[in-house]
Amino acid sequence: MRFTFFNDFLALVFPQTCAVCRSSLFDFEELICRSCQVQLPFTTYHQRPDNNDLALKVMGLTRVGRVMAFLRYSKKGVSQRLLHQLKYRNQPEMGVLLGKMYGHELARNGYKDTWDGIFAIPLHPAKQKRRGYNQSMMFAEGLSSVLDSPVRDSLLRTKFTSTQTNKSRMERIANVEHVFSLVTGTDLKNKKLLLVDDVMTTGATLAAAANVLLEAGAEQVDLAVIAAGK
Numbered sequence: 001m002r003f004t005f006f007n008d009f010l011a012l013v014f015p016q017t018c019a020v021c022r023s024s025l026f027d028f029e030e031l032i033c034r035s036c037q038v039q040l041p042f043t044t045y046h047q048r049p050d051n052n053d054l055a056l057k058v059m060g061l062t063r064v065g066r067v068m069a070f071l072r073y074s075k076k077g078v079s080q081r082l083l084h085q086l087k088y089r090n091q092p093e094m095g096v097l098l099g100k101m102y103g104h105e106l107a108r109n110g111y112k113d114t115w116d117g118i119f120a121i122p123l124h125p126a127k128q129k130r131r132g133y134n135q136s137m138m139f140a141e142g143l144s145s146v147l148d149s150p151v152r153d154s155l156l157r158t159k160f161t162s163t164q165t166n167k168s169r170m171e172r173i174a175n176v177e178h179v180f181s182l183v184t185g186t187d188l189k190n191k192k193l194l195l196v197d198d199v200m201t202t203g204a205t206l207a208a209a210a211n212v213l214l215e216a217g218a219e220q221v222d223l224a225v226i227a228a229g230k
């Protein structure tokens with residue numbers, strides 16, 4: 001994390017404001033005020049994890065487990081604003097907060113002892129170095145702290161991929177082939193795993209990584225993202 005000292009200085013001079021409504025935060029509030037926290041655009045995908053539009057997207061790309069998203073995505077909407085803070089405003093703690101919030105929601109819905117481990121979609125090492133952290137790993141850390149399931153870091157991104165944004169579905173699927181691998185000797189036999197990312201658009205990236213985990217013997221790989229994409 002860069003500019004930590006500078007951020008501390010800013011926090012002293014300017015009070016922290018809510019990432020959604022910009023009102024000043026109370027001391028007991030973190031990043032998002034209480035009233036915005038309860039009004040986020042939540043999905044109910046975890047209540048029908050094998051029957052939602054995200055599950056349909058990855059069908060045919062990987063052996064589908066549960067597919068879930070914390071928030072709905074809308075362009076220029078709340079989830080986009082939060083993701084922007086997380087990815088481009090040097091706010092890794094936003095990812096941890098969203099992971100904790102979703103972890104509590106999942107725990108309330110009976111998911112507490114579901115997973116043997118949580119994987120995050122890795123960034124290419126050069127990109128992670130530039131950003132200072134992996135936003136999806138921050139989400140995984142938050143989930144892990146609530147669900148008591150360890151974060152695993154043995155999934156690697158071995159190839160740099162150009163942005164997926166302007167690619168067709170077929171191009172995206174080809175673009176992420178052979179991008180992920182596991183640290184040699186990683187044993188996932190009979191493990192039930194949760195694989196997380198920040199956004200799912202076509203599902204090609206998550207499916208490619210899920211297939212690597214399944215090929216290493218995982219019994220089931222469920223997917224969870226901060227926000228469902230278009």
Ligand SMILES: [Zn+2]
Binds near residue numbers: 020023
């Ligand atoms: Zn607010």
